[in-house]
Amino acid sequence: MNRSAFTRRMIVASLASAAAMPMTQSAFAQAGASAPVTIGFITTLSTPAGYIGEDIRAGFQLALTDGKLGGVPVNLAIEDDALKPANAKQAADRLIQSGVKLFTGVNFSNVLAAVVPGVLESGGYYVSLNPGPSSFAGERCHRNYFVASYQNDAFHEAAGLAANRLGYKRVALLAPNYQAGRDALEGFKRTFKGEITGEIYTKLDQTDFSVELARVRSLAPEAIYQFHPGGAGINFAKQYANAGLAKSIPMLIPAFSMDAHMVGATGDAADGIYASALWTPEATTPASKAFVEAFRKAYSRTPTMYAQQAYDTANLIGSALKAVNGDIAKQDEFRKALRAAQFTAVRGKFSFGPNQHPVQDYYLTKFEKLPSGEIVQTMVRKIAEDYGDAYAAQCKLN
Amino acid sequence: MILFVEQALNGLQYGSMLFLLASGLTLIFGIMGVINLTHGAFYMVGAYSAAFAVLSTGSFLVGIAAALIGAGLYAVLVEVAVVQWLYRRDHLYQVLATLGLILFTNEAVSLIFGRRPPLMDIPPFLQGSVPLLPGLDYPLMRIAFIVTGALVAIGLWALVNHTRVGMLIRAGADDREMVDALGVNIRRLYTLVFGLGGALCGLAGVMAAPLLAIEIGMGERVLITTFVVIVVGGVGSVRGALVGALLVGMVDSLGRAYIPQLLQLSLPASTADTLGAGLVSASIYVLMAIVLLVRPNGLLPARG
Numbered sequence: 001m002n003r004s005a006f007t008r009r010m011i012v013a014s015l016a017s018a019a020a021m022p023m024t025q026s027a028f029a030q031a032g033a034s035a036p037v038t039i040g041f042i043t044t045l046s047t048p049a050g051y052i053g054e055d056i057r058a059g060f061q062l063a064l065t066d067g068k069l070g071g072v073p074v075n076l077a078i079e080d081d082a083l084k085p086a087n088a089k090q091a092a093d094r095l096i097q098s099g100v101k102l103f104t105g106v107n108f109s110n111v112l113a114a115v116v117p118g119v120l121e122s123g124g125y126y127v128s129l130n131p132g133p134s135s136f137a138g139e140r141c142h143r144n145y146f147v148a149s150y151q152n153d154a155f156h157e158a159a160g161l162a163a164n165r166l167g168y169k170r171v172a173l174l175a176p177n178y179q180a181g182r183d184a185l186e187g188f189k190r191t192f193k194g195e196i197t198g199e200i201y202t203k204l205d206q207t208d209f210s211v212e213l214a215r216v217r218s219l220a221p222e223a224i225y226q227f228h229p230g231g232a233g234i235n236f237a238k239q240y241a242n243a244g245l246a247k248s249i250p251m252l253i254p255a256f257s258m259d260a261h262m263v264g265a266t267g268d269a270a271d272g273i274y275a276s277a278l279w280t281p282e283a284t285t286p287a288s289k290a291f292v293e294a295f296r297k298a299y300s301r302t303p304t305m306y307a308q309q310a311y312d313t314a315n316l317i318g319s320a321l322k323a324v325n326g327d328i329a330k331q332d333e334f335r336k337a338l339r340a341a342q343f344t345a346v347r348g349k350f351s352f353g354p355n356q357h358p359v360q361d362y363y364l365t366k367f368e369k370l371p372s373g374e375i376v377q378t379m380v381r382k383i384a385e386d387y388g389d390a391y392a393a394q395c396k397l398n
Numbered sequence: 399m400i401l402f403v404e405q406a407l408n409g410l411q412y413g414s415m416l417f418l419l420a421s422g423l424t425l426i427f428g429i430m431g432v433i434n435l436t437h438g439a440f441y442m443v444g445a446y447s448a449a450f451a452v453l454s455t456g457s458f459l460v461g462i463a464a465a466l467i468g469a470g471l472y473a474v475l476v477e478v479a480v481v482q483w484l485y486r487r488d489h490l491y492q493v494l495a496t497l498g499l500i501l502f503t504n505e506a507v508s509l510i511f512g513r514r515p516p517l518m519d520i521p522p523f524l525q526g527s528v529p530l531l532p533g534l535d536y537p538l539m540r541i542a543f544i545v546t547g548a549l550v551a552i553g554l555w556a557l558v559n560h561t562r563v564g565m566l567i568r569a570g571a572d573d574r575e576m577v578d579a580l581g582v583n584i585r586r587l588y589t590l591v592f593g594l595g596g597a598l599c600g601l602a603g604v605m606a607a608p609l610l611a612i613e614i615g616m617g618e619r620v621l622i623t624t625f626v627v628i629v630v631g632g633v634g635s636v637r638g639a640l641v642g643a644l645l646v647g648m649v650d651s652l653g654r655a656y657i658p659q660l661l662q663l664s665l666p667a668s669t670a671d672t673l674g675a676g677l678v679s680a681s682i683y684v685l686m687a688i689v690l691l692v693r694p695n696g697l698l699p700a701r702g
Contacts, residue, residue, distance in 0.1 A: 048614045051513050177675035199668065200658070201675030205619050207610045210408040210540070211654040218401050234515065234611035242520065242537055242609070244527060265515040265611060 036073035037326055039317070040095040041105035042088050042115060045080040049230060051261055052107050052306050053080070056129060058299050059307030060105070062291075063314030070318030072326035081106070085114035096122045101328055104313060107306065109133040109152065109180065120144055125328070127338070129313035130306060132357055134183065138394035141355040146338055148313040150278060151357045151389035152180070155254035156187025158276040158362035159225055162383045163252055165364065166274070169194040171252075172221040174212060174236075176228060177201040184227040184254065190390065197221045202228070207235050213243045223250045226257070233257045234265045241269035250274060255365065255377075259304040263367065263375050270367045270375050277365045279308050279347040280377040291346045312345045319343040353388040355395035361385050400534045405655040406648070407530075411540045413647025414547025418602035419620060420627040420639040421554055422595025428634020428700050429571040430588055433489050435496040436476055437624065438617025439503040440596040444469035444603025445612045446507055449516040458521035465604035466597045472503075473596020477589050485588075500618065508614050520608040543605050550598065554636050567591060571634055571700060623650075626682055630689045632696025641697055646682050653681035 041060070043053040057078065067073055077095055081088035088106065092115045095103070101124040106112045109131040116136060119126045125144045132147040132154075163171055171194060175181035185199060198219045200212050216224060228236045237258065240246050246269070255277035263270050281292050281302050291311060295303040303311075316338065323337035324330045339352050345360075353359045362384040365377050423437045447468030452461035476499060484492045520539050527535040558564040566587055570577045578584045610616070623646065631642025658674030665673065689697060 048513075054513075177672070177679065182672070199671040201671055203675075203679050207616070207619060208412060210411065211405060211651050214401060214404045214408065215655060231515070231611045231613040231616070234613075235609075238611065239609065242539065244535065261514065265517050267517045267519060 036075040038075045038077055038100045040100045040103040041076045041078045042081050042091050043105040044083045044107055047083045049083055055304045055307040056107055056310040059310030060314045062295055062298055063311050069314060070322030072321040081111055085111050089114040092118055104129050127313055127317055129310045134391055137355055137357055137389055138391035141395035141397055143397055147357045148316050149309045153187035154389050155276050156184045157191045158384050159252055159254055160188045160191030162276050162364040164193050165383055168223040170197045170221045172198045172216055172219050172224045174200045174226040176204045178204050188225050209236050209239050223252055225252045227254055228257055234262050237266045238269040255305055260302050261304055271369045273367045275365050277363050279305060280365050282376050282378050285348055287344050288346050308346050315343040316341055353392045355392045357389055359386050359388045362387055404534055405651050407536055409648035409651030411543050412651055413644040414544050415602050416627050416647055417547050417640055417643035418598050419624045420643050421636050422598040423624055424628040424634055424639045425591050426595050429567060429591060432481055433492045436499040438621035439500050440469045440473050440599035441603045442617040443472045444600030445607040446511050448604035448607050449518040449612050452518055462604050465600035469600025470593045470597035474589055474593040477592035504614050515611055515613045518607045539609060546605055551640050558636055626686050630686055630696060632699030634700030635698050638696055638698035649685045650682050654678050
């Protein structure tokens with residue numbers, strides 16, 4: 001009996017030391033400037049939304065040269081969350097345990113909400129490359145939390161401004177009945193000056209919109225603004241065109257309701273749709289042209305906005321790693337370098353507002369069919385310059 | 399008035415689609431007593447098979463054939479490989495095994511066809527809309543969907559009531575052992591019914607593909623509604639599936655069209671929209687609850 005208790009203690013002790021090993025190792029690794037910095041990269045690689053994670057990973061990796069970001073060797077610890085917040089939280093906890101301090105990669109707001117608190121409590125950094133939920137943009141902003149993409153509402157606010165510029169006076173709104181859908185319509189209403197003829201909420205898993213389209217027809221608005229992510233967005237655009245509505249009532253959307261990938265599945269029904277956007281593959285700046293060319297060369301496909309955002313985020317992180325020479329234990333310097341955002345963004349102008357969310361330009365874009373039959377997202381005009389978000393004022397940093 | 403007619407047609411079209419899915423499911427459930435969650439996956443397999451046949455040949459008729467054969471053969475494969483071992487098992491085993499098959503099918507389809515959703519256009523002869531009433535143009539594709547549902551209903555009615563196979567199906571549903579003892583190969587009959595159920599899903603898939611987007615997991619979305627249909631209609635009867643499908647289709651469409659507007663008469667617009675959306679989501683479940691209260695076996699159950 002004594003012997004078995006002894007063995008048990010031995011096992012427990014060896015397990016404990018084994019568990020502690022990676023922590024001490026990586027503590028050494030972070031201290032030495034030449035050792036690689038590990039970046040926890042949790043994203044969605046499986047499920048129907050997996051293509052988004054694939055593009056995010058591809059965009060981020062494209063920014064690496066010889067495994068280095070800003071001249072500092074980095075090591076990406078890539079984890080698939082399968083679009084489940086619980087999976088993402090587990091992966092994050094495991095990485096935090098092994099000493100990882102810097103995180104990015106998550107592409108959905110609900111997953112982000114599960115990952116960020118743990119990362120920040122452990123003294124780590126989170127740099128978002130896609131979602132910017134309002135919950136972390138206002139009072140709950142944090143000095144170690146950065147959003148390099150956009151604040152979620154901003155796309156919808158920009159769409160409201162776009163509707164004003166397009167001269168629409170009467171607009172009908174459609175979105176799925178869940179938090180992001182309601183937020184989207186609130187964002188639009190915040191900046192739109194005309195009359196809302198109807199707010200139609202759809203079911204979250206709805207695929208057939210015949211009933212809603214008949215209602216739109218009877219409301220007879222000058223235009224509609226609709227937010228349906230993923231497969232529902234493809235269905236909506238196809239059915240809208242099939243019902244003959246696309247000819248009489250123009251459609252306005254936020255850019256992520258019709259990314260470069262979804263256009264392929266929507267086909268000609270995408271022709272003529274307006275979208276608010278930060279960037280499109282058709283942008284003519286030198287940085288954008290170089291990025292699109294490099295991405296096409298590396299992966300033989302056109303990058304989505306998700307790839308562009310990931311690429312920009314990687315370069316932002318690179319600029320900060322360079323400033324501290326890879327030693328992210330120098331917290332104040334690292335934070336300061338991130339906030340300075342000294343990098344060339346593919347999308348053009350980029351800086352951080354007081355809540356460490358972007359201040360940037362938004363554009364009105366249009367999906368148009370080229371004579372070749374290909375559908376591209378062209379830039380129409382700038383609709384908002386140096387645009388921040390509605391929550392920055394509530395954030396008390398420093 | 400025109401809006402009402404249009405919404406009723408929408409309900410009819412949705413009902414047709416639900417009938418194609420529910421008729422096969424109710425046969426399998428009612429006759430074999432198998433809870434088959436993979437049923438929605440047959441619909442996805444049909445849509446993918448059709449899309450790739452249409453993309454490579456350009457012919458919608460080839461697409462229909464590909465959907466029927468693809469989904470039908472896959473259903474037979476599922477029955478032979480997995481489901482036939484589960485007939486005498488508890489429903490829990492059937493749920494677990496067929497749930498696993500959903501995950502397997504989703505992964506297999508994305509490996510074979512890729513993650514990029516294929517695009518299937520409405521065939522040229524079904525494009526556009528036809529004037530039904532002054533001021534009401536209805537898409538031809540949706541009319542074709544309604545007609546398909548009606549033809550399948552007639553065909554199934556003839557099959558079940560006026561053929562030898564139908565007689566065996568009805569007899570097998572009542573007393574499996576007796577039919578077996580009379581020298582009928584009940585095993586082969588079950589495989590046949592399973593294949594038929596799969597082919598009907600394939601038909602729903604090829605008709606839905608040009609209207610809705612084709613994507614991994616599209617079957618799971620309709621599966622629950624399909625189960626609601628057979629619970630409302632009564633388990634095991636094709637007539638019940640028809641009545642249930644039309645009822646659920648109408649309640650869903652008219653609810654989505656009118657509940658928010660009715661609420662707007664008495665409530666402020668934004669509250670009415672949000673509350674209405676919630677009620678609309680619940681409408682078919684409320685229908686199911688009411689039916690179950692009044693007739694616990696569904697409206698037209700196969701037996702009793």
